[in-house]
Each structure stands twice: as structure tokens, then as C-alpha cells.
Amino acid sequence: MESTTNTRKVPYKKSSKQDIFESPDFYKIDDLLSEEHLMIRESIRDFVKKEISPYIEDWAENNHFPLHIVKLFGEIGAFGPFIPEKYGGQGMDYISYGLIMQEIERGDSGMRSTASVQGSLVMYPIYTFGSEDQKNKYLPKLASGEMLGCFGLTESDFGSDPGGMKTHFEDKGDHYLLNGTKMWISNSPDADIAVVWAKNESGRMKGLIVERGMEGFTAPVIHGKWSLRASSTGELVFDNVKIPKENLLPGKDGLGAPMMCLDSARYGIAWGTIGAAMDCYDAAKRYALERIQFDKPIASFQLTQKKLAEMLTEITKGQLLNWRLGTLMDQGKATSAQISMAKRNSVEVALNVAREARQIHGGMGITNEYPIMRHMMNLESVLTYEGTHDIHLLILGHEITGIPAFK
Amino acid sequence: MKILVCITHVPDTTSRIAFTDGDTKFDSNGVQYIIGPYDDYAVARAVELKESQGATITVVNVGRVETEPTIRKALAIGADDAIRINAEPEDSYFVAKQIANVAKDSGYDLILMGRESIDFNGGVVHGIVGELLEIPSVSSVMKLDIDGNVAKIAREIEGGKEYIELEMPFVAGCQEPIAEWKIPNMRGIMTARSKPLNVVDPVDTDHLDKLVRFELPPPKGDIKMIDPEHMEELVSLLKNEAKVL
Numbered sequence: 001m002e003s004t005t006n007t008r009k010v011p012y013k014k015s016s017k018q019d020i021f022e023s024p025d026f027y028k029i030d031d032l033l034s035e036e037h038l039m040i041r042e043s044i045r046d047f048v049k050k051e052i053s054p055y056i057e058d059w060a061e062n063n064h065f066p067l068h069i070v071k072l073f074g075e076i077g078a079f080g081p082f083i084p085e086k087y088g089g090q091g092m093d094y095i096s097y098g099l100i101m102q103e104i105e106r107g108d109s110g111m112r113s114t115a116s117v118q119g120s121l122v123m124y125p126i127y128t129f130g131s132e133d134q135k136n137k138y139l140p141k142l143a144s145g146e147m148l149g150c151f152g153l154t155e156s157d158f159g160s161d162p163g164g165m166k167t168h169f170e171d172k173g174d175h176y177l178l179n180g181t182k183m184w185i186s187n188s189p190d191a192d193i194a195v196v197w198a199k200n201e202s203g204r205m206k207g208l209i210v211e212r213g214m215e216g217f218t219a220p221v222i223h224g225k226w227s228l229r230a231s232s233t234g235e236l237v238f239d240n241v242k243i244p245k246e247n248l249l250p251g252k253d254g255l256g257a258p259m260m261c262l263d264s265a266r267y268g269i270a271w272g273t274i275g276a277a278m279d280c281y282d283a284a285k286r287y288a289l290e291r292i293q294f295d296k297p298i299a300s301f302q303l304t305q306k307k308l309a310e311m312l313t314e315i316t317k318g319q320l321l322n323w324r325l326g327t328l329m330d331q332g333k334a335t336s337a338q339i340s341m342a343k344r345n346s347v348e349v350a351l352n353v354a355r356e357a358r359q360i361h362g363g364m365g366i367t368n369e370y371p372i373m374r375h376m377m378n379l380e381s382v383l384t385y386e387g388t389h390d391i392h393l394l395i396l397g398h399e400i401t402g403i404p405a406f407k
Numbered sequence: 408m409k410i411l412v413c414i415t416h417v418p419d420t421t422s423r424i425a426f427t428d429g430d431t432k433f434d435s436n437g438v439q440y441i442i443g444p445y446d447d448y449a450v451a452r453a454v455e456l457k458e459s460q461g462a463t464i465t466v467v468n469v470g471r472v473e474t475e476p477t478i479r480k481a482l483a484i485g486a487d488d489a490i491r492i493n494a495e496p497e498d499s500y501f502v503a504k505q506i507a508n509v510a511k512d513s514g515y516d517l518i519l520m521g522r523e524s525i526d527f528n529g530g531v532v533h534g535i536v537g538e539l540l541e542i543p544s545v546s547s548v549m550k551l552d553i554d555g556n557v558a559k560i561a562r563e564i565e566g567g568k569e570y571i572e573l574e575m576p577f578v579a580g581c582q583e584p585i586a587e588w589k590i591p592n593m594r595g596i597m598t599a600r601s602k603p604l605n606v607v608d609p610v611d612t613d614h615l616d617k618l619v620r621f622e623l624p625p626p627k628g629d630i631k632m633i634d635p636e637h638m639e640e641l642v643s644l645l646k647n648e649a650k651v652l
């Protein structure tokens with residue numbers, strides 16, 4: 001049982017294909033963005049073209065998490081851009097955060113997962129619920145990529161229903177004693193710290209910062225994923241781990257605390273998955289214009305045009321929804337239900353676009369010559385994590401009717 | 408060390424080029440603009456010199472207000488301040504005169520430019536600026552190291568390389584592989600916000616030439632496929648149609 005995914009010795013295989021992605025902007029949404037937003041987007045796009053696209057098929061094929069990307073994400077500023085400069089962040093607005101996630105996931109959902117977890121699920125709770133000492137100790141290193149973090153909420157028997165979790169800790173006077181197992185944790189095998197949600201003696205959920213190397217703490221890799229293969233996923237196993245008292249997040253407790261983190265991450269996913277959809281659309285459009293059948297480009301057949309037209313329509317609607325949600329986030333007016341709608345909508349759009357793009361590519365569409373199949377398989381995880389597709393539907397149902405239908 | 412980097416604001420290399428107004432104006436509709444690729448090398452090398460031995464970097468552009476996003480990008484990459492000379496860059500001499508004017512009493516040790524612009528590809532502004540300031544100018548600089556007051560330079564020349572040493576100040580037209588293009592990071596973009604971008608008026612300058620009109624190259628002809636069995640057909644086409652034999 002390794003506790004890192006980074007055991008690879010062979011060099012990366014660089015693709016000979018250039019990433020010539022161009023983003024669709026049918027409704028001139030760029031006009032709604034500031035000059036600075038556009039520069040942010042272009043920078044991250046250039047970064048992805050240089051550091052991710054040439055290698056991503058190789059990483060995904062070999063189920064390899066490229067640990068060096070953590071430092072590069074830190075340098076470009078992709079970790080927790082909304083965290084104030086004082087703690088190593090950039091003090092950026094939520095539209096900027098959305099654009100960064102969009103561009104990274106345009107490259108790969110697994111790469112975006114690494115960045116979302118670090119920013120929204122590790123830095124965000126430390127910043128929002130942490131003590132001043134915790135913020136100073138961890139945030140600058142997380143922002144720079146010197147440290148990688150993970151977020152442990154899910155357990156094998158408690159996925160959609162995290163409130164039932166079994167992981168717990170006891171107050172032993174000068175420390176806490178933590179026991180339990182978390183499952184499906186992104187980044188965990190390579191993480192230096194974990195923000196772990198566990199219950200105290202009275203059953204109240206609290207956040208604890210667990211550090212790599214603490215006795216009794218291991219993070220085995222989960223093998224055999226057909227999705228997010230360039231991101232590492234593992235367990236978090238706590239066997240009588242002594243946690244210093246100053247590692248408890250003092251700011252907030254109860255299920256509402258991790259849910260606030262999830263809101264921030266889900267917002268990023270809403271943008272990110274539209275990025276993946278844009279990549280699939282761009283590839284399909286180019287392929288349709290180049291591929292000749294019956295002596296004509298397949299783009300000249302009405303059925304191909306229908307696919308492309310519908311893909312662009314759905315992407316455009318998703319882009320507008322994201323932009324509006326970002327504006328509400330920046331005004332502090334966005335609600336969890338609005339975020340649920342956007343997350344759910346974007347993932348569905350992206351999966352549908354990926355499937356149609358796959359058809360347009362014919363047989364080539366199932367190979368790693370094109371990004372389609374990788375995006376499609378990645379998106380199956382994104383459909384499930386951070387609240388499943390159906391759970392978001394139920395959140396909306398609750399919002400509309402006032403009647404919760406989860407239980 | 409004080410470095411001045413001269414940047415152009417040019418259409419992205421993948422843009423489709425068209426002209427309007429009776430072929431006398433470039434049609435900028437739907438065109439994305441970038442820092443001239445060679446100028447971008449100059450910016451990148453300046454930032455490396457700043458990081459390795461300390462320098463202040465000023466970027467200058469002769470252009471109208473629409474070039475400011477491009478200037479901001481250079482600030483985001485690492486320049487400290489910027490000057491925009493508010494004028495249409497109408498010809499190479501005019502541009503060189505403007506640059507020489509802002510450089511003249513400012514004590515720059517290095518004036519870095521691109522080897523050539525990629526819109527009009529004159530490849531002459533560095534030479535003219537050197538002449539106007541009465542300092543040396545070298546171009547196609549592919550390597551630039553500074554040791555004290557002396558620069559060690561490698562230039563691309565026809566069929567080889569030339570190595571030279573010269574004292575600062577001087578003007579250099581840069582090209583790859585002098586440095587790797589830099590992608591601005593988020594911190595750079597946020598700090599570029601508050602870096603000074605000063606707009607100055609141009610000095611009066613004579614125009615030495617006048618634009619008559621532009622002409623696009625003729626469209627590419629259709630490709631003729633010839634069966635490898637019929638080589639005589641290829642020879643005949645090359646002789647009679649392409650007239651290259």
C-alpha cells in the first residue's frame with residue numbers, strides 16, 4: 001500500500017499535437033469581463049497549453065498524478081486566489097476564480113480538482129474558520145504550492161449523508177484523539193495536511209487539521225479509477241492519532257461548516273465543467289470541418305450541424321449562468337441553491353457536449369488523440385462528487401417547495 | 408541598471424488579415440492583440456536580468472489608448488512602470504523619433520526591442536533609435552549577459568553566430584532563444600493594477616514617407632493531385648503551368 005501516487009520513474013511523454021484551443025464566445029460575454037479578467041483568463045489558458053495539455057494524455061493513461069504541478073499552480077497563482085494577499089492569496093474576486101477554474105478544467109478535470117480542493121476545501125476553511133496562528137502557519141505555504149492539502153468529509157458508508165459520519169475525536173486534556181476512516185479523498189495520498197471533519201463526544205461536527213507524519217495517520221491510494229486518472233484519490237485512516245489542540249478549527253462547527261466550503265468549490269466546478277465542454281466543442285467543430293465523408297466535410301451534414309448548434313447553445317447558456325452567479329458571489333448575494341443549480345447544470349451540459357463531441361469524432365473519438373473521452377470519463381466523477389446530480393436536484397426541490405425530500 | 412523595453416501591440420499571429428477604406432486601413436474587427444513576439448522576448452530577458460542582478464524596467468509603446476491592455480500585460484510580467492506615447496505609430500522613423508525622445512535624458516543603460524515588429528516587419532526602429540541617441544545598436548540578439556558595464560552578446564548572422572562584447576548603453580533588437588516567454592501570474596496581474604502608466608504627447612516629427620495602399624498576397628491556388636504513375640504529367644505541369652522548370 002503506497003501512500004503516494006508519485007512513484008513513476010519514466011519521463012513524461014510529450015504529445016506532438018499542439019493545443020490550439022479557441023474558446024467559443026457566441027454572446028460576447030467577454031464584453032461583460034474587465035480587462036483584468038481577460039488577462040487572467042489568457043494567462044491561465046497559456047499556462048494550461050504549456051504545462052498541462054502536452055502531457056495530460058500521458059498522465060491520464062498512466063494513472064499518474066504529476067506532483068510537480070502543485071508548485072507550478074502555486075507560482076501561477078491558481079490556489080485560493082480569493083484569499084487575501086496577507087495570507088499569500090491574491091485577493092481576487094469570484095469571477096476571476098471562476099475563470100481560473102474554467103481554464104484549468106478546459107485542460108483536465110483532475111487538474112482542476114487538485115486546484116479546487118486546495119483553494120476551496122483546504123484554504124477556504126482555514127481562512128474562514130481558522131485561528132490567526134493557523135492562517136499564518138498554513139495559508140502562505142498552501143498558496144505557494146509548498147504544501148498540498150486535502151479535505152476529508154466522505155466516508156465509505158456516508159457519502160450523500162455526511163451527517164451520519166463515524167469518524168470522531170475525544171478530548172484527552174492536552175490533545176484530541178482521532179479515530180475513523182475517510183474515503184474518496186482527492187489529493188490525500190500526496191497531501192501534507194488534511195482538513196478532516198469529525199464528531200466530538202457530544203456528536204458535534206468539527207474541523208481538525210491533521211498533518212502528514214502524525215503517528216497513526218495513513219493515506220492509502222484508491223486504485224482502479226477510470227475517471228480523474230491524473231488526480232490522486234485515496235483514503236484517510238486515523239488510528240488513535242494524537243491531534244494537538246491548536247489544530248482544531250475554532251471558527252464554526254456543525255455540518256454547515258463543511259457545506260460552506262462545498263459552496264465555494266461547487267461554484268468553481270460550475271465554471272470548470274463549462275471549460276471542459278468548451279474544449280470538447282472546439283475539438284468537435286474543428287474535426288467536423290476537416291473530416292471528409294461522402295466527399296464532403298461532415299460539418300456539411302445537417303445532423304452534425306444540429307449537434308454543433310445545440311452544443312454551442314447549451315455552452316452559451318452555461319456561460320451566462322456562471323457569469324451571473326459570479327456577479328452574485330462578488331456582491332455576497334449568491335445562495336447555496338443558486339450554486340446547486342449552476343453546478344448541476346454545468347456538469348450535465350458538459351457531459352452531454354462530451355457525448356455529442358464523441359459521436360462527431362467517430363472512432364477517433366474513443367482514442368487519446370482527442371481529449372473527448374478523457375473529459376467524458378472525468379465528468380462522471382464530477383457528476384457525483386461535491387453533491388451528486390440528484391442531491392442538487394433535491395436541494396432545488398427543497399428551495400422551490402420548502403419541503404426537503406432527502407429523508 | 409535601468410532598462411527600457413519597447414513593445415508593439417500587434418495582431419495575434421493566427422488572425423485573419425483584411426483591409427478597409429480602399430485598402431489603406433488595417434481591419435481590426437475581431438482581431439486579438441498581443442505583445443509583439445520578439446518584443447516579448449525582450450521583456451522576458453529584462454525581467455530575468457532584474458531578477459538576477461537587479462534593475463528597474465520601463466516599457467514604452469507608441470500607440471493609442473487601445474494598446475493599454477498590452478502594456479498592462481508587460482507590467483504584469485514584471486516591468487515597473489510604463490510610458491505610452493499617445494500617437495498613431497505611423498512610420499518607423501516617427502516611432503524611433505518618439506522613443507529616442509523619451510530615452511534621451513533618462514539614463515537607460517539598456518534599450519531592448521524586438522528584432523522586428525510582426526505587423527510591418529521593418530526591423531529598423533532599433534537602428535534608427537541608436538543613431539538618434541548616438542549609441543550603438545545591435546540586432547538579432549539571441550543571447551545577452553551583463554557583466555559589470557559590459558554586455559556579452561550572441562547575434563544571429565547569415566549562416567552562423569557572431570559573439571560580441573560592448574559597453575552599455577546600447578540598443579538591442581532581441582529574438583529567441585534569449586529568454587523564454589513569460590506568462591504573467593495572478594500576483595503580477597494584481598500588482599500591475601497600481602503600477603504607473605504615464606501617457607505623454609508625441610513630439611512633432613516629419614513623416615519621411617506616405618502610405619499609398621496595402622495589398623494581400625494572392626490567394627493560394629488549388630492543390631492538384633497527381634498519380635505517382637503519371638510523372639510525365641507532373642513534369643508537364645511544372646513546365647507549362649507553374650513555369651518553374
Ligand SMILES: Cc1cc2nc3c(=O)[nH]c(=O)nc-3n(C[C@H](O)[C@H](O)[C@H](O)COP(=O)(O)OP(=O)(O)OC[C@H]3O[C@@H](n4cnc5c(N)ncnc54)[C@H](O)[C@@H]3O)c2cc1C
Nearest residue numbers: 151152153154159160184185186381385386388390391406
Ligand atoms: C474522484 C472522487 C473524488 C472525491 N473527492 C472527495 C474529497 O476530496 N473529499 C470528500 O470528502 N469526498 C470526496 N469524494 C466523495 C464524493 O463527494 C461522494 O462520492 C459523493 O458525495 C457521493 O457519495 P457516495 O459515493 O457515497 O454515493 P451515495 O451517497 O451512496 O449515492 C449513490 C446514489 O444514491 C443517490 N442518493 C443518495 N441519497 C439519496 C436521496 N436521499 N435521494 C435520492 N437519491 C439519493 C445519489 O444521488 C447517487 O446517485 C470524491 C468522490 C470521487 C468519485
Ligand SMILES: Cc1cc2nc3c(=O)[nH]c(=O)nc-3n(C[C@H](O)[C@H](O)[C@H](O)COP(=O)(O)OP(=O)(O)OC[C@H]3O[C@@H](n4cnc5c(N)ncnc54)[C@H](O)[C@@H]3O)c2cc1C
Nearest residue numbers: 413469496497498499520521523524527528529530531532
Ligand atoms: C494603427 C497603425 C497604423 C499604421 N499606419 C502605418 C502607415 O500608415 N504607414 C506605415 O508605413 N506604417 C504604418 N503602421 C506601422 C508602423 O509604422 C510600424 O509598426 C512601426 O512604425 C514599427 O515599424 P517597423 O515595422 O519598422 O518596426 P521594427 O523596426 O520592425 O520594430 C523593431 C522593434 O521596435 C520596437 N517598436 C516598433 N514599433 C513600436 C511602437 N509603436 N512602440 C514601441 N516600440 C516599437 C519594437 O521593440 C520592435 O520589435 C501603422 C501601425 C499601426 C499599429
